[in-house]
Amino acid sequence: MNFAIYRELLRIVPVRRLLLVGMIARFPHSAAGVLLTLHVVQTLERGYAEAGAVAAVMTIGIAVGAPWRGRRVDLAGLRRALIPSVIAEALIWSIAPHLPYEWLLLAALVGGIFTLPVFSVVRQSLGVLVSGESRRTAFTLDAVSTEVIFMGGPALGAVLATQVSTVLGLTVVGLSTAVAGLFLMWFNPPTRSSQPGAVAGSPSAADDDEAAVEAMVASAPARVFEASAELVPGARPARGVGARARVAHSFGWLTLPVGVVMVVAAGAGLVLAGTDVGIIAVLEDNNRAFELGWVFLAWCAASVVGGLVYGAMHRPVSPLVLLLLMSVLTIPMGFADSTFALALLSLAPGLLCAPVLSAASEKIAHLVEEDRRGEAMGWYGSALTSGVALGAPLAGLLIDSVGPWGGFVAVGGAAASLSLLCLAAQQVRRRRGRRVS
CATH class of the missing domain: 1.20.1250.20 (MFS general substrate transporter like domains)
Structure with a gap:
């Protein structure tokens, strides 16, 4: 084991700054679960089952929105991809605490879909800021920082809910997350090795071969269908083949x-x-x-x-x-x-x-x-x-x-x-x- 690698990694300013921003951005949402549950039970005077339903709906929204938000980062770049999340976090969680239960369910779903994609952005950026054994250490530091956040976030949420107000607590969560999103846009960490600031080294030859083989196998159907259309003039792919090819190409990484x-x-x-x-x-x-x-x-x-x-x-x-x-x-x-x-x-x-x-x-x-x-x-x-x-x-x-x-x-x-x-x-x-x- 080499614990000195932590010191070496934290000397890299972009890595240190990214981990810090990740902690700041995750902290509000670490308190959101407790606040949302207590808001439904205490403020709206509903049962724990109904509080669980709100949490489940928000979870579904996050599960649906995460791949889409991640794909937007790939296609549009980090700053443009985060704009909808920053607006939604500030707007939805300022309005949601004032809504009746039925409308809160809808707000939780939309809020989940537009949740600031902190997890995927931080991990994606770490993947190009470091390489080799340092990459494992960087991901570990991110996981450890998340654990530290979850030591204090839920406790703070409980204090806000019981001693102040769940309405104010949820509003603070939304505004704080929006501010963290703005800071992330200003910092604009690289998400690809071709961008300024990326220092990840090239993978080994063995890694290149493995990745090439996997990519070829995964995208083979799409390549075969495209080639057949080009080699035979006037030929048309069989019904459904084009759609299957597009799906295979879209999920070629899977x-x-x-x-x-x-x-x-x-x-x-x-x-x-x-x-x-x-x-x-x-x-x-x-x-x-x-x-x-x-x-x-x-x-x-x-x-x-x-x-x-x-x-x-x-x-x-x-x-x-x-x-x-x-x-x-x-x-x-x-x-x-x-x-x-x-x-x-x-x-x-x-x-x-x-x-x-x-x-x-x-x-x-x-x-x-x-x-x-x-x-x-x-x-x-x-x-x-x-x-x-x-x-x-x-x-x-x-x-x-x-x-x-x-x-x-x-x-x-x-x-x-x-x-x-x-x-x-x-x-x-x-x-x-x-x-x-």
Whole structure:
């Protein structure tokens, strides 16, 4: 391990500034979940189920909007792509707190679609600002900074909601995010290696060959159809062929290895959201909900430590292996009988939270060419968000059926099974590849 690489990386001014902007931009939204839930329950005097519906609708909006926002960054450039998000963040979250519940659902959906794409922009820019082992460290620092934000953001949101006003809190979230978006536009970090400020080195020859083969295979249908039309004068593609060719070309970056990373993202979101709900359920069952902060502090602090260790490693670890370990280690949390035991049991899976997300982001940056990387990062964010949207209801269903321990078993078992299936499929694919060669 080489911990000095952190010091070397943070000496790069654009990298340091980008990580700082990413933290500032994420902080308001880290408090938004708590504020939105308490706004529905306290201010609108609705139930927790209806509060969950608002969160689910916003999650769907984020999942739908992330790929589109990422693609706009690829096509129009960062500054032009962020303009709709900056306007929407300031406008929607200034109006939404004053709306009745039914209209709040619509506002949450639109707000989710136009959410400032901080995650994809930061990861995409880091992919061209650094290269080699430094790229893994940069992604790890970003994941660690996110964990630090989520140590304080929800707590601040709860204070604003209970001591001041949920209306003011949500308005502050929107305006603060818009200001962060303006700062990001002013900073304008590079998202491609051809832009000023990008210092990422060229990949190795082996990487070039691998990327070329993957790109050729992925885009083969489109090339074949185009070639047939050119070589045979007057020939027309069969009905539906042109549409299939366009779709194949649009998603040419979505190779099997990239698909596996998307599965990892969904599995990680599943575990994290389910663990979040499970922690609350265990503490409420023991009448210790007021000690929630201690468990979250232990869980997030462990993730910070794990991320720093992973970022200093010389060799990457498969994100599937990391997800499998995190999933299995999450299950014992359901058998905690005290706040101390729950905090202690959260340390082991917590150590793997940031490494899972860092390893997955590194894979995306390695496998997808930079002219489509923004879109890929957007889909990666959607996969993570989809896992989050599924994890909370799945955990809640088992908690209501069998007790608080069921939530941890449900999400841990589901994500572990998903990891094992993908690992088995990879082994089968490798064996077939050896037989063919």
